[in-house]
Amino acid sequence: MQAMLNPMSRGPTVAAMALVLLLTGVSAPASWAHHSQSEFDSKLVVEVEGKVTQLDWRSPHARLYVDVVGENGEVVNWNFELPSPVTLMRRGWKRDSLKPGDHVKVKGARARNFPTIAYANAIRDANGNPLFTGVTHIYEPESDAAGSKSP
């Protein structure tokens, strides 16, 4: 398993290590598919990179599993929560948009009580290009209701 993993591109202090930062002022996630996400702590910021082991494309949330090599060489399989497959499909994503072996960098927020489960805010490829950035295409009607947002 370890042989599959590329060395981390970052410096040794963060290489192949889940970086959990205690930050303040991080806004709450906007996502809500079937729960409020209060089980995650937006202050427990996670940044890891490693190899995709599975993109689990089932409701209510797609899940991205990533093998991350720790400082001592141990491999930890992270479980990242994504929006629902329905939401992702409407952005043009498919169940095989990420494949086992793909190198990804993931940033998210960790579950309060589970050290290797997090929701993903940002997923980038090995070159740092953002993934999962599509916007659902809709045709917007005109609104004439007082107090509502205008397109």
Added chain:
Amino acid sequence: MRRRRFLVLGLLVLGGSPSAVLSQWLGYPTPGIPRTASGAPNMKAPAPRMRGGKPDFSGIWFANVPAKDYCKEKDCVQEERMAREQINLGIKLKEGLPYTEWSKEQMVKRRAKGGRDDPHTYCMPPNYPRAWTLPQHTKIVQTPQEMVMLHEFNAAYREVYLDGRPLPQNPNPTWNGYSTGHWEGDTLVIETNGIRDDMWLDIQGSPITESAHLTERLKRINFGLLRVEIDVNDPKAYTRPWSVTIEMALQVDTQMLEEICLDNEQDVKLYQ
């Protein structure tokens, strides 16, 4: 094969992206709808009507949340279009929802627990009127005698009878209650009773109870816009009747997508 040829042709005409082509019928042109010269749906066209002249609400609907408010940054995995009323159905009311002492206590307790007790967290069915604000789509199928609302979440349904029958007396309470509709001009007025005693109206846990009489006034403003006025008269949960209005936008060139919540639910354990 014939369908595939048509699909490819349609996407070439509309300039659809390959990623949309490959996901079922996402991007497949909705047939029989008004379009502009460029081929784009004409959302400002007049509302369609049934053979008898009444407005036809049929179509796929989702809360009218502008796309430009959504996914502003490059890294936006978790950004979703979301009606603000999803969190608090009374968010646009100056003084908020007129909770009774009991229901205020319920809501505050539920909100403090961060959704841990929310039936939706446990993959329970979508319940109207909350279902209008959920991040899944509603499909309305209308006949002269009945309107059916299909909801993506758990592939659920709701029936609204338009055949003149009265609301049931002392019905067995259910998630969506029992609904009948009548016309006031071009507005369809849906009356509902028989809602369960422990239903939530929003994420923060505003209650709706068995004592509720729910009225929804549906008006199709034009082809692309549906206005839903939600009137709640629930003396157990609220000190007076109240009303909020939400807007739904027609979703075209797309399809309903099944979202079975219990398929791979993994969040409940995280609350422990």
